[in-house]
Structures are given as structure tokens and as C-alpha cells.
Amino acid sequence: MDEQRKKQDGPRVVLGVGAGIASYKVCELLRRLTESGHSVKVVPTADALRFVGEPTWAALSGQPVATSVWEGVSEVPHVRIGQRADLVFVAPATADLLAKAAHGLADDLLTNTLLTARCPVVFAPAMHTEMWDHPATQANVATLRERGNIVVTPASGRLTGADTGPGRLPEAAELFEVAVRVLAGAPQDLAGRHVVVSAGGTREPIDPVRFIGNRSSGIQGYALAKVAAARGAKVTLVAANTSLPDPAGAAVVRVGSALEMRTAVLEAAASADAVVMAAAVADFRPVTSATSKIKKREGEDTLPIELVKNPDILAELVLRRTPGQVIAGFAAETDDVLEHGRAKLARKGCDLLVVNQVGEDLTFGAPDNAGVVLSASGPEREIPRGSKEALAAVVWDEIAALLG
Template sequence: MRILLGVSGGIAAYKAVLLLRLLREEGHAVRVIPTASALRFVGAPTFEALSGEAVTDEVFEDVAHVPHVALGQGADLVVVAPATADLLARAATGRADDLLTSTLLTARCPVVMAPAMHTEMWEHPATRANVATLRERGVIVVEPASGRLTGADTGPGRLPEPEEIARVALDAARAAGQGPAPAADAAHDLAHDATQHDLTGRAVVVSAGGTREPIDPVRFIGNRSSGRQGAALAEAACARGADVTLVAANVDETVAASARAAGAVVVPVETTAQLRDAVRAAAGQADVVVMAAAVADFRPAEVPGSKIKKVPGEGPAPIALVENPDVLAELARDRLRAGQLVVGFAAETGDARGSVLEHGRSKARRKGADLLAVNAVGSGRGFGAPVNAVTVLDGQGEVVAEASGTKRAVADAIWDVVAKALPSI
């Protein structure tokens, strides 16, 4: 695949070197097109040595080959990382005052931009308007990560890690019919790998992770959910064209960052009450709500303001528990938007009272959701594992689909079922 890597002038330009290496190691031909400012952060010899191709920001070099037109015309994928506020503004207004912006005007392949700038610049109305304009034109503008910026500043505006940018960009190229399916997941049929935009125009809410209920200021009741399946659902929905909100309960920042890089809006929460409020706030505008989070069934009736102390010779004081709201059942009952599809997850283990599937069928009928994805946890599957296996049930407990493999493969299999169940727009 022929990839153009645009680099604009921000301190995060050094990460473009790592992204270049990743793309080259995947076997792609990559030409770097920097802005003049980018070359003040990373010199042309570095890009040339790693890409094996000449590097320039000038439209008046190699004029006989008309590079400002030919480069875009011959590209299979354009990635701009970092994309500064200035570059976003010039691209949104159709400027063509250097080789990179000229190339962006001639490219008819997928274009992915990974912004990086200070929080105030990212949140400025002008930048947000420019991003909206670019997205309306079909450009994939990934959400920046939150974290340490230049100096002591922290906040949203940090460039996502090169691995995340590469994954989003290559997914976009595969969705457009460029390049092979991911070798690491050969069982993941390309038809299920974001090659269809069957969720375009849909608003989706996904919950992920595991809620934590405080016992005291330092301890909590929780579970082993990593949030990776929920994040995979969010990423797959983004790739299929949806506007996605991910309500993330205590997920690792790398998991949240991956979802942001795919285009999801990530709302961090901790407790069941916080998750319930966040999901319901977003669900009012959603076509689909997927409750993939592992929600704590109970919480302490009272939470002391100081740490519970161990007293030598005395046993632990009992902790009175109260039941948490059943968020999935409430969503299924209330349907906060007309025609809304509600999907639940049930992590189960078999016991003397029944098998995993039997427990799942009982829960499907009890919860009232349209679909319930039942997965057995343990034995290297489910919580914390890289792979998963689910049986998708309808509201009556009947099997409508089964899927296994990576969590992304499972996510796309679930969206296949959901997309067919959604009414036409």
C-alpha cells in the first residue's frame, strides 16, 4: 500500500518517526510530507533514512513530476500525525500553500488526521469547527489522548500513541478496500472488519469496564473486568460509521486512549450510580445502547469518611450491603429514545442450578433487552483475556448468533446482528 505521512510542526513530531517505522515494518511504502515547521523538530535526513524516499515541503522541487498533484492522486492512504491547530485550519479552509496542504486537496483516498496541541487550542471553538468541517467531508479526525503535554501542562490534546494511530489508519484503508486483512486475526472475516459503514448516521452508547463501590476511602467492592470488550465494541462501531460515546468504568488509560483514537468520546466513571447517570444522559440521543460494563450488584449501605482500622484481637465488623439499580433492566424498560435498541452482556459461570447458557436465557427474559451477549468467564476467556466467546440471545432467550476470537472480532459479530435489527434511517 502507498501511504503518505504528513507531519506538521508540533513537539509531537518526534512520534511521527515511530509511526513511520511501524508502517514500514508492516510492509507499506511510505513517503513523508512535512511542513516547514515540522522540519524544525525532526530533520529531513531522519525521515529519508527510515522511509527510503526523498523528503521536502516545497511545491517547486521536482516540478516536472507535478508532485503537489501526483502524490495525492497516487496514494492509497494519507495520515497526518501530528496535525496541529494550524494544519487543521488550513486543511478545513482548503488552503494549498505548501506540499502537504496541496496534497490533501488532491487525495481521494482515506485521510486520517491525529491532532496534537495544547488543551486550550483543542477546545477552542475555531478548532472544534474546523474538526467538524473536516469530518463532514469524510476525513477521519481521531480524538487526541489526555495526558502530559509540553512542560507541566496536562489535559486533552496529547497525540495518541503511534500504534493506535497506525491501527485506526490501516483500518480505514481496509474499509476502503486497500490492503489485506490483519494477519494477526485471520479468523476475523474482512466483511466483519469495518469494511461496511452500516452504522453511519447512528448514535451509539457503550459502557465498559467494572464499577467500584467504595467501602472506605481506600477500599472498594469491584470485579475483574478490564473494559477491553466494551472498548472493542466502541472502536468497531466508530469504524462502521457511528457516533460513539464510551462510558468507561475504571478502565486502563491505554484502553480508553485506544477508543479515543478510533473516534469515541470517552466518559470516565467509577461507581454504578455514576455509570447509570452517564449512560442515561447519553442514551437520550442514542439509537443503540450496549451495556458491556460489569456492574456491581451491591454497594455498602454506609461509607465511613476514614479508613476502617484493623483492631488486634477483634474480627472484622460486618458490612451491610444494599442492592444497586439494575441499569440494563431500567434502560430496556424506559427506552429513552423511540425505536432504541438495547443490548446487554452477561458474564456467567455454570453452577449446580444450571449451565452458562441456561443462566443467560433466564437473564435475557428477565432483563427485557433486545439482545443479550452471554459469555463464560474463566479458563483464559472473558475478563482480562485477549479473546472472548459469546452466544447472542434475543429477548426470549433464543440463540441468534455465536462468535469467538479476539475481542474486536466478537465486537464486529455483535454489530452485525445489531445492524440488521435496526430500522432503516
Template sequence: MRIVLGVGGGIAAYKVASLLRLFTEAGHNVTVIPTEASTRFVGTATWEALSGNPVSNSVFDDVHQVNHVRLGHEADLIVIAPATADLLAKAATGQAGDLLTNTLLMARGPVLFAPAMHTEMWQHAATRANVETLRSRGAAVLEPASGRLTGADSGPGRLPEPEAIFDAAMALVQGQSDFQLPLAGHTVTISAGGTREPLDPVRFLGNRSSGKQGVALAVAARNAGATVRLLAAHMDVPPPGGVEVVPVETALQLREAALAAAADSDVVIMSAAVADFRPAAVSDTKIKKRDDRDDPVITLVRNPDILHELVELRNSAAPGRRQQLIVGFAAETGDSDGDVLAHARAKLQRKGCDLLVVNHVGTDKVFGQDTNSVVILARSGSEPQEASGTKTEVSAAIISRISAELNSVSPRA
């Protein structure tokens, strides 16, 4: 596929290098057209090296090829990232002052704008009118992500992550109508991995969690346009790019991080495997094995119920505050008192979260594996939803369900 990648003059231009690599690694032929202002952030040499094609922003280069006409005609897709307020205004008003704006006027295929600018600029009536104009003409304009901007400010205006723009672009070319980012403007906090409770300086009580499912959830939420905060306990896999990572080790540290993160989160997903108990006392020195002493006795105390505490905190919020969606995970095994789903339904009732993702765990199931099979239970009483496949596929199903819950018009009880 022939893609024209237009680069606007914003600080987020540096992130577009990763988007270009995603396009080229997928086998697409990409011509980069940077605006003159954007070359003050990323030079043309970078775009030529990554695309393998010559780069220009002037209508007077290679005049014999009539590039200001040819590029727009030949492109199967045009992507503008970052789409600054200036570029959106020029595109909406049909200006043709450089090679990129000329190419936009000549476009015959789909056009995707990925905006990035300061919050006040994005929310200004002029910008909103330009966006509506472009959309009314058939262009796709993504909602920007929300999060840290240039300087100390935060809010909507961040460039969506390259992976999210790539997915939206591919969906647009395939004619899908749902290419928009369903979690754009939302902040999602996800816990992942397994907590470790120290016994002494070298030993701990832990579990088999690898963090793979939590990381896959973070990627899926990021690609859906969310601002993602990952509370990372022990994990066998690295955290993904484009998310804020908060490292934790123990259940108490996770509790502190989760309560703090929940304050500005629209969604909280507690997928970490949290220890139910911790040693009552932690030795300052290594516990020695000696023949002249009895075997040590380790006394355990109960860890706080973080999920239940988050629900209570949410439910006590001031009236009128936007509701928060809380998702729990349950690693269950059946026993003489009931099967996996029976235990999970009882847990959902106790915890009070909105959704509970249920895993049937065992020695060779779920933990550390690349595949998973889950059942999603809802406090609303709707039919259980099954999802299985790779942890990436399962995460996509979970994030899709969360998006549907957020967009539901029915209030949560």
C-alpha cells in the same frame, strides 16, 4: 509496498506521525511529502526520522530524479492526511503548484484522503462538491470523525484516528469496497472493567472483570470511525489512545457518568461488570478482626439497574430525536431454572435494550482471558449471532453488528 504520505497544513498533522509509524512498522516504504504550510506544524526532520527517507515539498529538489513524475508513478498507494479543505480543492481542480499536488496528478494507484477541518468548512457546499468530484474520479475520501475540534467547538471534522486510516488504506489496496468507516459521525459510549464497592478504607466488593473486552470494543469502535467515550471502572489493561476516558469506581459513579454520556451518544454499550449490590454502610476506619467480638455482618443493598434506566431514558426522548442504540452485556451461568440462553433471553426482555451480548462465565472463562465466545441476541427477534476468538475478533463482530443495526431501515419497536 511503496506509499506516498501527503501531509496537509492542519493542526491534525501531529497525529499523522503515528500513522507513519504504523505504515513503517508494517514493513512499507514511505515517502512523506508535506505541504509548505504543514511544516509549520510538524517539521521535515520528524518525517525523515520516522520514515528513514529524505523529505521535500519542492519540485526543484533532486531534479535529476524527476520526482514530480516518478513518485506518483511508482506509488502503490497515496494517502493524504490531514486532507484540508485547501488540499481537497486543489486536488479536485487539478492544480499542480507543489510536489504533492504534482504527485497526485501522476498517481496511477489508489488514493485515500482523510479529511480534517472545521465543521463549517467540511459542510460547505464547495467542499462537498470537491469531495464528490474526487470520489467520482475513483479516489477514496473518508468521512471525518466527530468530536472536539480546535478551540471550544465540537462536530464532524476531526481527523480519523491513525489506526482507522491505516485499516482503511490497507482495505483499499486489497480492493475491498467496504473500506469506509461505518461509524464515522457517530458517538459511542462504552463502559468497561469491574466496579468496586467499598466496605472500609482498604476493602471492597469487586469482581473478576479485567476490562479487556471493553477496551477491545473501544478500539474497534474507534477504528470504525466513531468518537468513543470510555467509562473505565477497574481495569487490568490500559485504556487505548484516541478515546475519551472517564474514570469511575462504584456502580453509583458509573450510573452518573453513563446517564450524562448518553445525552449525546448514538450508541451506548454497557460491557462493564457492574456490582448488583453494595454495602449498606461503609466504615470510615478499617474493620478489625478481634477475638472478643462477634463476626461482622455486612448488609447489602441493591444497586440501580443502569442498563434499564438508560433504556427508559432513551424511550422517553422527544419525538423526532434520532434513535439511540443500546447494547447490554450479560454474564450468565446455567442453573436448575434454565440454561445460559434462557436466562439471557429473560434478561433481554426485562432490560429492553436493542442487543444483548451473552457470555457464559465461570472460574476459568471470559474474565481475564484473551479469548471469548459470545451470542448476540436482538430484541427484534432475529436469529442469534455467535462470535468467538480473541477479544479483538469478538469486538469486531459486535461493532459490525452494531453498524448494521444503525444502518437498518426498519424502525425499532
């Protein structure tokens, strides 16, 4: 079987390209899709071809580019392309495209395709911050999400010119992961929901160069954010001291200490349907933090550091919960895992608690994890060792069931 036939036998993806400067990044997304065996039909808008030309899309996809409803009319492309797709992925999704999709307008081949598609549809917006934040755009995004479409929250960073802020198209590798998860059959049971996830480990300053911290890498929290986005959720990720790239589909709020984590999580949770506290939050912080580096002194072998308890963010979330809100926590234990976990679930009052055993070479920084989901209202569910995304999927299964 020749290479072209192999491509056509793979999952059928329609790659819609909007008229934005970020379309150059979509070339890399197309390359990843085709090299992993997907059959990709590129459908750019007329103005999108001003940024990246038709020959580039054709060469990378190995297929003719569909640009007009008036080409190949006998094959009824404005209907058939959408009908035959396993996934429609629009990137960059401009403010104009989002508005047309939300209101059912169909003045070109791509918008016709969006109306005829009965497969999952993913929009990856990219635009200037003012356009993304505009109430009209936010209303259109909300409408699309309510209908079960996945709208990937744009990243923050350098935009066109010298501007910086939310509205940047996520990197191709992250978008590719979203496409793969959706094609793998990720349920859309979180569509229209807002979820908050915390990740990483807080650091409590002793002086400007030292801190009390922990070994958390943030990988599990980021996996929770990625899986939630692929299941249709609007995701706010509160990340403490991680070196991981922003996951596509999550609005990332960066924090350092437990007090900063508390402020950010409580603010985001006020409008959330579910909150998952996966971050490793320090239980204590120094009463005072030196304003300059603490120096060793001759004749002094010890340096007492007085500690004070940090606020219990998970318990506070439970006290402040809104009607119908689901709250889940994580408990990292080194011994008597289930015993400590059950006691913590009763003490915190949350709906779910994921308990797992941790150690220097176990879980922290590793790509895999295992655990047990404890429930305040149902049976315990053991999660065998596997990828952290697999564990995240089970956690969202449980949360989605509680959300109903």
C-alpha cells in the same frame, strides 16, 4: 528483491505531518509503519520541518520527502500522491490543517493531497485544549466526520509546557493500530455517529481500602471502542477501574462505582446514536461505607455488611432512549448462558444483548472471547471464539445494520 523494493510493494500510506510539537511522536508511527511492510511517503508542511527535519523523515521512510508542489512538477505531485495512496494519515493534525481540510483549501502539497485522495483519510489532532474545544474546531471536525473522514479524538494529558488536558496526540502504538484497521478494510458505516461504550468493572467501597468488585479487565470494552473509532465513529468510553492505555480515537471518562458509571453513561448517552454497556456493573453496594479502615476485633468472627441494589443502568438507558438510538448490553453468565441471556433481553428491553460464559480463567482478562448476539427483532448470531476485537466487529455490524 531488495529491501527498498519490498517497502514500495506494501500498502501505500501518505503520512501528512502538521506543524505541531507532537510531530516528534510521529517518527515512531512512521517506524512502525515501515517495519511492518508499508510504503510510506511523508508529506510535511513547511512549518512542520521546523520541528522535525527532512533528513529524519527520509531516513525513517526510505523515500524522498515531498515538501512542495514545485518539486518534480513533471510528475504532478499535487495530484498523483493522493491518487496513488491506499491511506492518508495526518498526524499531528493542527487546528489550521483541520480548518483547511474542512473548507477545501489547498495552499500547499499536503492540502492538495487531501483533495485528490480517494482512499480513507485519518486525522489525528493535537493542540492545546482551548484550541480543540473552540467551536470553530469542533465544527470543522464534525464536517470532516460527516464526509466520512476518521478524526481520532485526542487523548488527555500533558501538553506543551505545564498545561494538561484534552488535545494530546495519542501514542504511536495506538495510532498504528488505527492505521492497520483502516487499511484492513474497516467499513466506515459509523462515520458521523456518536457511540458510547462502557468498560471495566465497578467497585463499591466498604471502607477506604476495601471494596466489592469483580474480575472484569475492560479489554472487551476497549476493543469495542477501538473498532468503533476505526469505523469512523466519535467514541466516548466510560471506563471503570482499568489499567489499559487510552485507546486512540476515544474520549475517556474514568469512573469508579456504579453510581458514578450511571451518571457518566446517562450524560454521554443523551447525544449518542448507540450505547454499548460492556462494563461489569456491580448489582449491589454497601448501604454505608466506613470512613476509616474497619479493624478486626477480638471475639467477633463475623462482620455483617448490609447491601442495597444499584441502579439498573441498562434498563434506565432503554427508558430514556432518544428516537433511533440503538442500545446493546452484555450479559456475563456462568451457566445456562442462553436461557439467562434471553430472559435478560426480555427484561431489559434493549435492542441487542451479547451473552457469554465467564469464569476465573475464562474471558476475564483473556485476549479472546466468544458469545451469542441476541436480538429483540432478529435472529440470534453466534460468534465463535476469537480475538475480542473480532467479537467487537460483529457487534458493530449488528448495530450499524439497526442504525441503517
